[in-house]
Amino acid sequence: MRLATRYICTAIILTSLFWLAIDLTAVLWSRNTSDSNNNEGRRGVQSVDNTKLVTIDFFKRYYNYVLDPQPGSAGMGGAAVRNPDTEKTKEDVSLEDYGFNELASSKISLERSIPDNRDTSCFNVQYRQDLPTASVIVIFHNEAWSALMRTVHTVLARTPPQYLYEIILVDDASVKDSKYSHLASKLSDYVDTLPKVKLIRAPKRVGLTQARLIGADNAKGEVLVFLDSHCEASNGWLEPMLARLKENRKLAVVPDIEVISWKNFAYSSERGSYNRGIFSWELMFNWGPLPQREQNRRKAESDPIKSPTMAGGLFAMDRLYFFESGAYDRELTFWGGENVEMSFRLWMCGDGIEILPCSRVGHVFRERAPYKSPEGSTDHNSIRVAEVWMDEFKDIFYSFRANLKPEAGGDVSERRKLREKLQCKSFKWYLQNIIPELEIPDKYPYGRGDVKNLGTNSCLDTLAQNNQGGVPGLYPCHKMGTNQFFIFTKKFEIWHDSLCLDLSDSSAAAKAKLWPCHKQGGNQKWEHTKNGFIKHPAHGKCLEGQGDQILIRECNKDNLSQKWIFEKYPDQEVPANAKRTWM
Ligand SMILES: [Mn+2]
Numbered sequence: 001m002r003l004a005t006r007y008i009c010t011a012i013i014l015t016s017l018f019w020l021a022i023d024l025t026a027v028l029w030s031r032n033t034s035d036s037n038n039n040e041g042r043r044g045v046q047s048v049d050n051t052k053l054v055t056i057d058f059f060k061r062y063y064n065y066v067l068d069p070q071p072g073s074a075g076m077g078g079a080a081v082r083n084p085d086t087e088k089t090k091e092d093v094s095l096e097d098y099g100f101n102e103l104a105s106s107k108i109s110l111e112r113s114i115p116d117n118r119d120t121s122c123f124n125v126q127y128r129q130d131l132p133t134a135s136v137i138v139i140f141h142n143e144a145w146s147a148l149m150r151t152v153h154t155v156l157a158r159t160p161p162q163y164l165y166e167i168i169l170v171d172d173a174s175v176k177d178s179k180y181s182h183l184a185s186k187l188s189d190y191v192d193t194l195p196k197v198k199l200i201r202a203p204k205r206v207g208l209t210q211a212r213l214i215g216a217d218n219a220k221g222e223v224l225v226f227l228d229s230h231c232e233a234s235n236g237w238l239e240p241m242l243a244r245l246k247e248n249r250k251l252a253v254v255p256d257i258e259v260i261s262w263k264n265f266a267y268s269s270e271r272g273s274y275n276r277g278i279f280s281w282e283l284m285f286n287w288g289p290l291p292q293r294e295q296n297r298r299k300a301e302s303d304p305i306k307s308p309t310m311a312g313g314l315f316a317m318d319r320l321y322f323f324e325s326g327a328y329d330r331e332l333t334f335w336g337g338e339n340v341e342m343s344f345r346l347w348m349c350g351d352g353i354e355i356l357p358c359s360r361v362g363h364v365f366r367e368r369a370p371y372k373s374p375e376g377s378t379d380h381n382s383i384r385v386a387e388v389w390m391d392e393f394k395d396i397f398y399s400f401r402a403n404l405k406p407e408a409g410g411d412v413s414e415r416r417k418l419r420e421k422l423q424c425k426s427f428k429w430y431l432q433n434i435i436p437e438l439e440i441p442d443k444y445p446y447g448r449g450d451v452k453n454l455g456t457n458s459c460l461d462t463l464a465q466n467n468q469g470g471v472p473g474l475y476p477c478h479k480m481g482t483n484q485f486f487i488f489t490k491k492f493e494i495w496h497d498s499l500c501l502d503l504s505d506s507s508a509a510a511k512a513k514l515w516p517c518h519k520q521g522g523n524q525k526w527e528h529t530k531n532g533f534i535k536h537p538a539h540g541k542c543l544e545g546q547g548d549q550i551l552i553r554e555c556n557k558d559n560l561s562q563k564w565i566f567e568k569y570p571d572q573e574v575p576a577n578a579k580r581t582w583m
Helices: 003-036 038-045 056-062 085-098 102-106 120-124 145-157 178-183 185-193 207-218 239-247 292-297 319-324 338-349 377-389 391-400 413-421 427-433
Strands: 134-140 164-171 197-201 223-227 231-233 252-260 275-279 285-289 315-318 353-364 447-453 458-461 473-476 486-488 494-496 499-502 513-516 534-536 541-546 549-554 564-568
Touching (some): 056 120, 102 145, 134 207, 145 231, 185 197, 239 252, 239 353, 275 353, 315 319, 338 353, 338 377, 377 391
Parallel strands (some): 164 197
Antiparallel strands (some): 223 315, 252 315, 447 486, 447 564, 486 494
């Protein structure tokens, strides 16, 4: 049967069933009430009582699967799909084209069943039934058919239709190439057969932020829900977000984002521990654990988690508040930084961001993006964020990103006006109240910038091993900060964004590693002597540069490869009357 016909039939049958159910309820109720209280008997003829609170399972009756059931088909229950060896080449091509195993994805029903990972407490939460309607906005560029359509179909199947105003697909100028021909007329024709789904084509490539704005500018639902184009909605994914926004419209709410494997499309069935969004001083989004303070504040696993930032791919906001609060900065280019901008703005000017653990959406975390962003686009965006929102703390960002200049962000006066108009709080307030756990580097540390080795003329570099146990080395000095940016702190640590250079033994084979800073000295305490040594007092050894490696050796003042120089020594250059601390 063609889809359209199926939908019409299903709709007719459901509508009939719906009214039949109401009639029956009305009859039973009026009998009940007239038995107990004759005067109120007439109330029984009213239709659905929207004020009656219900639990999440109530909404299940409205979910509507339309695809033929495929018993035993691939990936059911969120299972992994493995392709036979004979299809290895085909699989590799799909990985190359999409950044995930599209071949596996193409074998899985667009409405497959997935594990229910919600905490039991989620089933006791009481929801109202008069929830706002949602416009679901999905932007895409060169997306795979199966991934995009599974996003659409799972939203249609698992959203009560009374709350789904529309799904808006925004095609950000996908390449007109045989590889992506499914996104041309095939897509337009298919979308015509689906209820409530609209397709908008961007006339030229506009990038993530502008494509989202096209969706938002065209949306008519009361709530905007942004989803990536490779998601799977789960049972009850939307209702908690709508309910929370009905309680407080000055929030962005984020579902608990579950992992769909890019390798085999297994849908994670692990509950895991909750995380929240944080950021680095380079203005990159990160996930971080919940601090004790937040764990104490929450009374149940179903309670929202306050999140200082959001990843930005999946979230919902009241549509009018989205625009009142400044939508997106329309001068942001292409990709990156828009989530951090919105995060700072929502906390400083509104009621912030919450992750809702009872709302779950699966997302394919791709191995890599299958397309390139224009050079410098993210930097341009980050500069705008720093200039508009970070007040004096933007200096920390610029010290990390030594080669960036404010001018490269363009004119930010409109956004500064917005900040004034909304009477937003200061960045200092945000740091102190929303993310007090974030380490703020010393304002005038003993050393800062790149750390040059005089023997090799190379610079200390994390070599992108920015994690616990990462082994830094040497790399040609590039004067761009980032992985060559270190601070010699007032606690005598060699610090890189919450990681400290740590030496745990003094043997010749020992390595100085990056380790979360513990502020206790010991293995993380260093001396930088007048003659240029970086010496570990506890182990009595010096850092020595050799090739691209850092060795641990007996200190030798005649060895140039043991001499290091920081780009700056700020504590020796404090301006007169300057405030010596940030807070
Ligand atoms: Mn994504």
